[in-house]
Amino acid sequence: MVVVRFSKHLTRHFNIPDTVEAVGENVSELISDLERQYPGVAAYIVHENGALRQHVNVFIGDRLIADRQHLTDSIDSENEVSIMQALSGG
Amino acid sequence: MASEKLSGRQIAIGTRKGLLTYQESDGEWNMLNESHLGARVSYAMRDTRSGFLFALLEHGHWGPKLQRSDNDGKTWEEIPAPQYPDGAELKDGKPAVLRYQWCLAQGAAEHPGRLYMGTEPGGLFVSQDDGSSFELVESLWNHESRKEFWVGGGLDEPGIHSVLIDPRDPQRIAVGVSVAGVFLSTDGGQSWQPRNAGLKADFLPNPDVEIGHDPHLVVQSAGQPDVLWQQNHCGIFRSTDSGESWTRVSEPGPATEDDAAAFGTAHFGFAIVVDPHDGDTAWVVPALSDEVRVAIDRQLCICRTTDGGQTWQAFREGLPQAGCYDFAFRHSLDLLGDRLVFGTACGSLYFSDDRGETWRVLANHLPPIYSVRFT
Numbered sequence: 453m454v455v456v457r458f459s460k461h462l463t464r465h466f467n468i469p470d471t472v473e474a475v476g477e478n479v480s481e482l483i484s485d486l487e488r489q490y491p492g493v494a495a496y497i498v499h500e501n502g503a504l505r506q507h508v509n510v511f512i513g514d515r516l517i518a519d520r521q522h523l524t525d526s527i528d529s530e531n532e533v534s535i536m537q538a539l540s541g542g
Numbered sequence: 543m544a545s546e547k548l549s550g551r552q553i554a555i556g557t558r559k560g561l562l563t564y565q566e567s568d569g570e571w572n573m574l575n576e577s578h579l580g581a582r583v584s585y586a587m588r589d590t591r592s593g594f595l596f597a598l599l600e601h602g603h604w605g606p607k608l609q610r611s612d613n614d615g616k617t618w619e620e621i622p623a624p625q626y627p628d629g630a631e632l633k634d635g636k637p638a639v640l641r642y643q644w645c646l647a648q649g650a651a652e653h654p655g656r657l658y659m660g661t662e663p664g665g666l667f668v669s670q671d672d673g674s675s676f677e678l679v680e681s682l683w684n685h686e687s688r689k690e691f692w693v694g695g696g697l698d699e700p701g702i703h704s705v706l707i708d709p710r711d712p713q714r715i716a717v718g719v720s721v722a723g724v725f726l727s728t729d730g731g732q733s734w735q736p737r738n739a740g741l742k743a744d745f746l747p748n749p750d751v752e753i754g755h756d757p758h759l760v761v762q763s764a765g766q767p768d769v770l771w772q773q774n775h776c777g778i779f780r781s782t783d784s785g786e787s788w789t790r791v792s793e794p795g796p797a798t799e800d801d802a803a804a805f806g807t808a809h810f811g812f813a814i815v816v817d818p819h820d821g822d823t824a825w826v827v828p829a830l831s832d833e834v835r836v837a838i839d840r841q842l843c844i845c846r847t848t849d850g851g852q853t854w855q856a857f858r859e860g861l862p863q864a865g866c867y868d869f870a871f872r873h874s875l876d877l878l879g880d881r882l883v884f885g886t887a888c889g890s891l892y893f894s895d896d897r898g899e900t901w902r903v904l905a906n907h908l909p910p911i912y913s914v915r916f917t
Contacts, residue, residue, distance in 0.1 A: 461603065462603075462604065464580075465581070465601060465604060465607075466604075492620065492622075495605065495607075495622070495623070496601075496604040496605065497604075499605070499637075499639035499640070500625035500626055500639055500640065501626070501628065501637050501639055503637070503639070505603065505604065505605050507602060507603040508603055508604070537602075537603035537604075538603065
């Protein structure tokens with residue numbers, strides 16, 4: 453299981469705990485599992501075509517993911533994943 | 543909820559920082575609700591058939607979201623925003639995803655539950671179930687002109703900000719696209735024809751192009767549906783034949799302080815309304831020019847014509863007449879009976895109950911206002 457943390461900026465708009473657990477070997481799979489557990493949350497993170505929204509950042513540990521289009525960055529179960537707003541979004 | 547008629551005593555205001563609703567009681571207007579605080583509300587309206595209030599949100603980070611209320615905004619339910627289908631492309635090789643929800647229009651009385659939403663990047667969506675789900679209107683999306691000739695206006699990509707359902711015949715649907723122009727369907731949205739003859743695109747090498755115009759807002763006189771008006775980037779235009787031909791009816795000069803020209807006060811702007819019972823009568827909120835979007839001479843006014851745009855009269859009583867840098871965005875002016883209300887980019891809200899001749903301030907210091915609708 454991967455620990456996923458959400459910023460308060462998201463949890464004030466979408467009803468989800470600030471820390472949850474999910475499964476996935478990469479970011480795309482992780483978001484699919486989050487959507488299974490919390491229907492509707494994926495639309496806050498990714499566009500309808502699966503690409504990361506422009507002003508959303510996903511970190512694996514302290515590292516920003518590289519593949520914002522297909523979300524193929526791999527995740528180890530000991531990683532923590534943080535999903536946060538980018539400051540570029542205003 | 544039962545079908546209802548707008549009373550003119552409630553107003554929904556979509557702002558940069560949330561949805562505000564105002565209510566009139568004994569002649570006094572007060573704030574009724576504050577919803578979605580912090581979120582940009584691009585548009586809000588009531589469906590008079592179902593009674594639902596809708597709020598179109600744009601979270602800066604989390605994307606466009608759609609909210610619906612069945613109790614006048616006391617509580618809200620998030621419903622899925624429209625989605626561009628798999629493989630939809632803005633241009634060849636450039637995927638299309640929902641960027642902005644520009645407007646929502648209710649369908650005809652005989653189509654309960656039907657709604658149309660105009661979006662950026664150029665998709666028109668239709669719902670048959672009060673907004674619970676939407677489908678892209680593929681016929682317009684696949685129009686031969688779109689990939690080559692539709693471009694951004696205001697926002698980065700093309701946007702559909704006006705959807706007009708002909709009260710006589712719901713098979714007749716007109717849309718306004720920035721930047722492309724007006725398109726009309728006479729078969730319920732199966733096919734679309736450009737209706738831009740007579741418009742002027744002064745920002746293009748050829749101002750008379752068939753497609754490439756920038757209507758800021760297109761409106762229809764409900765009682766005379768062949769009469770369309772638009773506040774265009776290049777002036778005010780009117781059609782009396784469902785957009786078959788357009789005539790520029792901007793107020794003639796003398797030139798303003800800007801060098802844009804030989805036009806008078808009523809020329810550049812975004813918002814426009816037309817009287818549903820009199821297609822010759824319309825109102826606009828003028829700004830100085832494309833390049834300088836502030837009140838002309840820093841004095842805010844509303845202009846009204848009652849003769850189809852041959853002459854215009856400016857009304858200023860109750861509006862700031864010095865030091866005003868304000869103007870109104872496209873969906874921020876509404877009319878119901880003799881009542882008008884408009885909101886401004888600088889967050890002021892003005893109300894008139896005498897067809898725009900005198901005004902009073904309902905609020906100052908609100909966030910920038912994107913949408914004002916009687917509800």
